[in-house]
Amino acid sequence: MRKIAFIAGCLAATSAHAQSTGIPWVNGRILTAPMLQSLDQAKMNINSLGKPGFAPQLNALGQITNPVVGDVSQAKATTDGQTVAEVAKKADNAVQQANIGVKNGVAPLDAQGRIDAPVVGDVSQARATTDGKTVSQIGQMASGSMQQSEKNAPNGVAGLDASGAYAGVLSGNVRSGGSDTGTDISAANLSASMTGAQASAAITTIQAAVINPSWSSFSPQLLFGGGNAGQMLSCPTASYLTLGNIVHLWMQCSLIYKGTSTGYSTISGVPFNAVGQAPFSMDIRSTGIASDGTQVTASIQADTITIYKSINNSGSKSVATDADFENAASFTIDGWYPKEEN
Structure with missing residues (x-):
């Protein structure tokens, strides 16, 4: 114990002496001239921070404020941990707002997720009705149908009234039995203005030709x-x-x-x-x-x-x-x- 106390006393006395005389003393060691020179060379002037060739400058949050030219592809870019490389890849494939709804861009969608732009491509197989018919099927049906404008028109179709009867004026001939029996009924006078006698005669002719045909x-x-x-x-x-x-x-x-x-x-x-x-x-x-x-x-x-x-x-x-x-x-x-x- 006496030895320990003696050594401690010597160290304290040496430290006090070094401090009183101006000799450098760090952690119980006296700094020699070579050691002081190395420390002087290793230190950096605070005015050099952030300058080319020196250490980057940090802000109050400990973040680098200088431009970075090295590889930061693996640096975290988002709060959920995505890297700069991942974010950049998504950005390459992203559609710019300015390209929506313009020529050579992309079509906008409405609130129901439907394309809201004219379509000039092939939509023949697109569903056109609630029962699943395609545009092509609807087109085929339409091409084989008569238009409303063709009703009661020359070379069109005869229009029927609400009861399903033809209310127009007949023209030409009404033939019974075809070309073989040769019974023609002239329809020139068969119109809404036909008299009772004319109608009776026409009915008699029809009965003779159709209902009671000859052998x-x-x-x-x-x-x-x-x-x-x-x-x-x-x-x-x-x-x-x-x-x-x-x-x-x-x-x-x-x-x-x-x-x-x-x-x-x-x-x-x-x-x-x-x-x-x-x-x-x-x-x-x-x-x-x-x-x-x-x-x-x-x-x-x-x-x-x-x-x-x-x-x-x-x-x-x-x-x-x-x-x-x-x-x-x-x-x-x-x-x-x-x-x-x-």
Whole structure:
């Protein structure tokens, strides 16, 4: 203890002596001349702060106030920690306010988030209706529609009143039965000013031509393999009528002698060809055809009626031939079919 007290006393005395004599003393050490020179060289004049070649100057908040030319890309730029590089990247992709709604800029949106600018690009697949129809679909519908301006206009369409009736003036001819029966009703005087007598006469004409049409005759021929050599056929009834493009055909025929021709049975000489290439069924009632009791059917296709017999009543059928007809066979055929337009 005495030694420690002695050493402490010596140090205190030395420090007091150094201070009284002006010798530099720092933390219990006397500063030598070389040490003082190093400190003098390391110190910086406060007037040099912020000057080129010296330390940057800080403000009262400890922030650098001098321009920075080094890499600050990773420096925090926002309060949420985004770096300068991240903010700069977003700025590169940002749309300037001055570029909104101007040529070569971007389109503005309204309060509902919809484009509020003219569109000249392709919008054909954009939804145009609440049920999902696209602009292209609406365009197709419109292109195939009649415009209001075409109603009651030349080469347009006839306008109807509230009851669905045509209230305009008729012109030209009203034809019943088409070009084949040749019953024309002049419509020149069929207007709102028609007298009672004229209307009655027109109705009578229409009834005669449409409601009670007249029958016309035709001459059917029964063929076997396309021929009827030596055949004797009587068809006292062979008539037809037409309503529009529909033909009603009716024939009653009886064989006296079927002749010597052989092959498949067909009937030619129908008044009008059936439309298309599809067969249309006809009713047939017969005696002396396939007299073994198999079912007999008939159909018209184009300009020919073909008679069939069922195969063992199985639902399948084959064309009847001359061998299926007795010499005294008879048949009645009638039915409706659509005729081919001229």
